[in-house]
Amino acid sequence: MAKIAVLGYGTVGSGVVEVIKTNSAVVSKKAGEPLEVKYVLDLREFPGDPVQDILTHDFNDILGDDEVSVVVEVMGGTKPAYEFVKKSLEKGKSVCTSNKALVAAHGSELLRIAKENGVNFLFEASVGGGIPIIRPLNRSITSDNIQEITGILNGTTNYMLTKMADEGLEYDDVLKDAQARGYAERDPSADVEGWDTCRKIAILASIATGKEVSFEDIPTEGITKISKRDMDYVKKMGMSIKLFATAKLDGDKVWARVAPAVVGKEHPLSFVSDVFNGILVKGDMLGDVMFYGAGAGKLPTASAVVSDIVDAVRNKNVNLGLSWSEDKQKLSDINTMQVSKLVRLAYNDKAKALFAVKTGFGDCDIIELDNVKGEFAFVTPVYTEGSLNKKLVELENTDGVGEIINTVRMG
């Protein structure tokens, strides 16, 4: 009987207890022995919930109990999660977590401590919720040089962008709707500013490069500047906007970015709608492989955590060797990355503005909306980001041109 402790009895923590109970037969079979949740740590009381019988408010009860071989950290944040996880690993307990903030900030160190202690630090649920992606990257796609990972890694923003496109709503209205449904937090910044996505792509890029990709180094834009009017142009083009996280690997060079992208129907991620996540991985031998499913939610996320528990129990005292080194992976200057953009341009004189676009960018697709005066949109050719941005500044300073209202990268 493997004894488990669950730190945090929120949405994911209660999901983990539920999955272990509901699927005890299959989980025991896969793990090679039955699992028992011996402790749940939470500051709150849960009167009437059977968890009350195994509830503790003191982490030391868990740390000091040598019977507990696996600690599940589903508290979120880094304080006190980091301290609890580190102490558990040092005590020879494997740790399974869904906490991307913890993994992105301290993953390298925690992986090393796990290795030193012959246990495992596993975090399948930290990226893509219930979608298996960490394990395939670590243990399945081992014959390839990974060339690119592009993902829709945040369900909340994908839901909001889908709703804006499908229902013609403004950003503020879909945000309120996402909050009412419990997808977006009252402070939605981590999702809508792209910070959650940024941590997730940092984790995937660290696995792919074998070095530590710091999330602080990844240029990150969220969806807050996307308006209904932007969406109208994109819909007229038969395309959609997705919040993409991308890491491109080319030898020692690695570009990474989080930003909205305009994608056509031919893009494999274009069908990933609502709260779903999708991840496209390109290997040099494998070609493209796609992962799709529920990127959040109680039971999908808990399912991924429990799959880690099964791995930890099956591999007691054997470090699975999943790690990236503590060496920093330097990221390439994003200004050298090749990019094309959809540009919304306000004009004072339409003929002069069209001429300026043609002079600066050649024959571009011009998109106009019915009943909208004073602006049009166009798609630039591909340039490096740095030179494109310079050209756009020149365009904005040309006679007849008003201002650049918004730009969105083509995906």
Ligand code: HSE
């Ligand atoms: N806020 C995250 C999302 C939760 O919307 O995808 C899962 O990490």
